[in-house]
Amino acid sequence: MSDKKQPVDEARKNAKHEAAMKKQKTNVDASIAAADEERGIGILLTGNGKGKTSSAFGMVIRALGYGYKVGVVQFIKGEQLSGEELYLRDQCPEVTFYQMGTGFTWDTQDRSGDIAAAKRTWEVARQLLTDNSVHLVVLDELTYMLSFDYLDEQEVLDALVQRPASQSVVVTGRGGGSSLQSIMDTVSEVKEVKHAFNKGIMARKGVDF
Ligand code: ATP
Ligand code: MG
Numbered sequence: 001m002s003d004k005k006q007p008v009d010e011a012r013k014n015a016k017h018e019a020a021m022k023k024q025k026t027n028v029d030a031s032i033a034a035a036d037e038e039r040g041i042g043i044l045l046t047g048n049g050k051g052k053t054s055s056a057f058g059m060v061i062r063a064l065g066y067g068y069k070v071g072v073v074q075f076i077k078g079e080q081l082s083g084e085e086l087y088l089r090d091q092c093p094e095v096t097f098y099q100m101g102t103g104f105t106w107d108t109q110d111r112s113g114d115i116a117a118a119k120r121t122w123e124v125a126r127q128l129l130t131d132n133s134v135h136l137v138v139l140d141e142l143t144y145m146l147s148f149d150y151l152d153e154q155e156v157l158d159a160l161v162q163r164p165a166s167q168s169v170v171v172t173g174r175g176g177g178s179s180l181q182s183i184m185d186t187v188s189e190v191k192e193v194k195h196a197f198n199k200g201i202m203a204r205k206g207v208d209f
Helices: 005-034 052-065 084-092 111-128 141-145 153-161 177-183
Strands: 042-046 069-074 095-101 136-138 168-173 186-189
Touching: 005 052, 005 186, 042 052, 042 177, 052 084, 052 136, 052 141, 069 084, 069 111, 084 095, 095 111, 111 136, 111 153, 136 141, 141 153, 141 168, 153 177
Parallel strands: 042 168, 042 186, 069 095, 069 136, 136 168
Antiparallel strands: none
């Protein structure tokens, strides 16, 4: 391509870009105008890739930035200390933070103890789901309580559906089932393309936990 041609090509590219952006803006504005329902959102973050819990805590930070009240309930977790636990417990006393604290089922190897712990933990979640002063509730790894049948699915679905209209809820964990998916407004599946662990790289403090 000769140097002389470039300004003409650039002008054509700029004009094409401007026309495409104008068209895109019309579409975006129309979509924004059509979304006129203002209420809390039900979000399910599922799939086998990394990023579900981290994404949920990203939304916790967003809510805290506006001074909203937040509740976080972690099912399964609690054996292994995590950065989010340290930060929320020490720096954010306004966040209601509760962990089931049993660790992974393959570590506890105690089904009836796990079920009792799941029910205690669900009670905390259920309370948060009735409190309209709480803007955002995170139910981390809740899906496993349903797939292991530790909690009654219908009771969980009812509590999620009947939560205050202003409240958003984020549920994380692999699976979750079609009923849970159908009552949520946003469902994202994090797909594993690859994970460092499979290359023999250890879980990293401040990144993985
Ligand atoms: P994160 O908490 O990092 O957002 P996650 O919530 O998407 O991960 P979990 O299934 O809850 O995923 O797993 C928690 C831990 O396992 C994290 O340390 C994460 O890095 C790791 N992990 C997540 N996905 C995978 C995977 N596909 N293979 C191996 N380890 C994984
Ligand atoms: Mg997780």
